[in-house]
Amino acid sequence: MTEYSSEKEAVDALSASYNNIRREIGQVIIGQDEVVKSVLISIFSNGHCLLVGVPGLAKTLLVQTVAQVLDMSYNRIQFTPDLMPSDIIGSEILGEDRSFKFIPGPVFSNIILADEINRTPPKTQAALLEAMQEKIVTVGGREHVLPKPFFVLATQNPIEQEGTYPLPEAQLDRFMFNVFLTYPSFAEELQVVKNTTANRNVKLNKILDASQIVYFQQLVRNIPIADNVLEYAVSLVAKTRPNTAAATDDVNKFLNWGAGPRASQYLVLGAKCHAAITGKYSPDIEDVQAVAEPILRHRIVRNYKAEAEGISTEMLIRKLF
Structure with a gap:
């Protein structure tokens, strides 16, 4: 682990590492710049990221590519309707000495790809709740600590598709970012098809290991933030809560409920990163606004009036700026 003489030098190293990671990922993932940025910010902020989009937009490939560039352990969990909680967190078995032995599940890894997380019932989805928040797993009354760092990068199909189960609000709130993937532009799709229909082998370099990621996570938390920027982040979240003193007319008219304190925490961490x-x-108000949309979109719930009038969550968030 490299020692840095000052915090400014460490921040410069973080910025350089981020750009190197982006460059490596860009060899495989064409376009999706904002999506890649959100995934990397969530990693450096010690958060989790939910990627939402129709099949075929390289959600799984993106996570696999990130795992290749970061020198850490990686497991993919394919969520299916018959997946059980023990298939994720592990279970206890009776050993030859007639005592129970814990067999860790695939969640015991640095990077977890929860593929198509909304294709499994809520009981199994909930198995990730404790792991995502507490970074521990409890089986048979015993706590088992997950490795550091620990990220869940989940992919989700739009809930309107067949065979999907909406994620509970409590689980959605565990994700720092909810990132929407859109269709590529014509030029990007042309490049994707060109790269994927020819014999093209890309060798990716490892940029950071687990200890460096943990160091940069601590660095992000230590970055100073001005009081006015901190107050802006908290007031932005407070404005999303209908029937409160801070709520705007649009919020009272179009929202059932707003974001909780975890949104404020993630806004500050995201802005710092x-x-x-x-x-x-040091972050400014523009940094808060840059991360606000993917942090708030899954934490505020529109009412029937907003849906009837075609008022999207993103429109309401932008109005709060």
Whole structure:
């Protein structure tokens, strides 16, 4: 682990590492720049990321590519309707000495790809709740600590598709970012088809290991933030809560409920990380706004009036700026 002489030098190293990772990922993933940025910010902020999009937009490939560039253990869990909680967290078996022995599940890894997380029933989805928040798993009354760092990068098909189960609000709130993937542009799709229909082998370099990621996570938390930026982040979240003093007219009219305190925490952490990767040593209001949409979109719930009038969650968030 490299020692840095000052916090500014460490922030510069974080920014350089981020750009190197982006460059490596760009050899495989064409376009999707904002999506890649959100995934990497969630990793450096010690958060989890939910990627939402129709099949075929390279959600799984993106997570696999990130895992290749980061020198850490990686497991993929394919969520299916018959998946059981023990298939994720592990279970106890009776050994030859007539005592129970814990066999760890695939969740015991640095990076977890929860593929098509909304294709399994809520009982199994809930198995990830404790792991995502507490970074531990409890089996048979005993706690088992997960490795550090620990990320869940989940993919989800749109809930309108057949055979999907909406994620509970409690689980959605565990994800720092809810990122929507859109169709590529014509030029991007042309490049994708060109690369994937020819014999093209890409060798990716390892950029960071587990200890470096943990170091940068601590660095992000230590980045100073001005009081006015902190107050802006908290007030932005407070404005999303209908029938409160801070709520705007649009919020009272179109929302059933707003975001909780975890949104404020993630806005501040996300703003700090966004500032660092762009070469700044302290975040400003623009950094808060840059991460606000994917942090807030899954934490506020529209009412029937908003749906009837075609008012999207993103429109309401932008109005709060």
